Amino acid sequence: MSLKLRLLIIVTIILLINFAAAGYFMVQNGRKAVAAEMESSTQLARGLLINALPTLRFSNDLSERLTLIVDSVRHTRHIRAWFEDMNGRPLIGQEERAGFFNKPDAPDWFIRLMEPEAVAFRRLITKGSQSYGYLVVEADPSDGVNDVWIDVQMLFWLAIFFLNLILIMIYMALRQGLRPLDELSEALGDLEKGNFSARVDTTAVKELNPIQIRFNHMASVLEKTMAENHALAGNMLSLQESERRDLARELHDELAPCLFGIRVDLAEIDRIAAEHNLTEINEKVSSVKTITAHIQSLVRKMLSRLRPMTLDDLGLAEALRDMLHNWRDRQPEIDWEWDFHGDFSDLPDTLQVTIYRVVQECTTNCVRHAGASHVKVEVKRDSENVKVTVTDDGKGLGSKLVHGFGLIGMRERVTALGGRIAFDTEEGQGLQVRVLIPLKGD
Structure with a gap:
């Protein structure tokens, strides 16, 4: 897992915990606030009813007077009121009896989470010695629940907005801050490939x-x-x-x-x-x-190892042809092919010897180790480089094969002249040795 992803996950978890804690305390405070408002409204309605009830004895129409009393408090916030008979059947304000005065817009699980406590006031209505029923006042928490639900929704959308905003800002900051490390990694890769001119910018991140x-x-x-x-x-x-x-x-x-x-x-x-x-x-x-x-x-033999005499006598191209003709005579079962392009006569002596030795080592490996049936040697010169390619269809270089002194010697010779050598191989599919040596003055 990348460092950026880990940091983003950690920040996300911390923010989610903070938002969850804020939501929890908001709900708890909302419950307390709703309970306090319900208690206060109930006490207010109770005082109003107690003051209004004595007027019932002077009223000729008890039903009309009770209706006026119920209507006087029914629109009070957090309050609902009705009149019921002695058997509990609602007579006045019966439309409010079955549930919340105003059903909250909040979902049921949130209403259950709020758990508003019911606060009720019941007073027996009598006139003379006759009892008519009960005047009931009950707290209605729907407005308070709606307010808390709106606050919770607002908190949720603010949390989503700020969570995304913070994560985007952190991601951009991390990307900008870690970009020098990516550049450093690329520069190290260039060094590994031999490009020692690689440099990195030192002004991006101070640390x-x-x-x-x-x-x-x-x-x-x-x-x-x-x-x-x-x-x-x-x-x-x-x-x-x-x-x-x-x-x-x-x-x-x-x-x-x-x-x-x-x-x-x-x-x-x-x-x-x-x-x-x-x-x-x-x-x-x-x-x-x-x-x-x-x-x-x-x-x-010593003369051949010290110095290919044919190189001095015949020149590079003819010396290579002579070598390959000798291989063809000694190994007729191998199909030998060669192709030379360009004038090699004015090449520096060290470069000619290096090319000759590279071809000599490659062809020797083809015969001794590769088990090849076809070998092709190409040497081409242009205005800037000399290119040498030796291709065979042998068994190639295995993944566990350690390069011997011959391959190491070729690499050292080519590198000493400022050139590059590459081995393209696949086990069982042959080997291609490619050499590129730049032409430069003394």
Whole structure:
């Protein structure tokens, strides 16, 4: 559950409790007020009737006089009155006997909640020795109940209005206050993707200023450090390739001719020994020849690892074609395809070696690990970048597979030149290695 939703739920519960408490106390106070008004009105009506009853003895028409008395109090607030016979049957004011004087507009459950207490006054009407019935005055709480119900309704709608208003204002404040955290999260994602130029605004929320300032400082330091690391890695790669090229040249120019000379001399010694039938010398010469051939094979492997000689002799495009032709001859069951676009002759030596090594590592992995039946190599150059794509239909990289030193080495080589490398794979669906290296000056 998000922080905004949690805070909104907490505020809603607090406000609902407050409104419920306000409604409860409003109902309780309303009950007390209605009871007090009913008691006061009853006392007033009682006084009026007591003062009016003595006039009955002087009236010739008792019914008319009782009607006047009942009408004198029937419109008093919270009061209803009627006259009933000795058996309890209403004679005057009988329309008011069956219920509330004015039925409240409030629902029944609210009327029951108010529970107005009945306050009644009964006086026996006599003239001489004859009893005619009872004059009854009873409190009528309908007006008070209506007033409280109106107040409760008003409280309810005010509660709905202010609840929505407060929640909207809190939501807007939270959204505005938490927006810097969303920006910070996006900026951290950019850093994770290698975009070290990401920055966040430090003027939105004062309380988050220290975090935002420190993040921007950290991003600046990382950007500077990564630029220095890229420059250092590029220089180290250039220096490494230069040393390898010099070492390969010395091995090729110095050691290889010496080994070739040894083999020539051994062949001459072997001829002389054969003419003079020197069997023991023949055996020693044969052993030295074997050792010399082995040393020459090792030197060729070392030269290939230190520096692809075809790269210097043929150029990048032809060196790659030569490599792929060799793979086709050695692995005829795999369908090899390649496509080269652009002029690679003027590319920096370090960049050419990196492209060659990337293709070499990818094709080696295709043969050794992927179990692929089709491999396609694409190298394209435009005015700004060099793009290398190696695609196979092998088993791909599994989710639990740990990248080996070959893939790590490719990433380091490409990163050192300011480029990017991506591995698009799905287990059992093959692998595509995409490399993008920008062209830039020294």
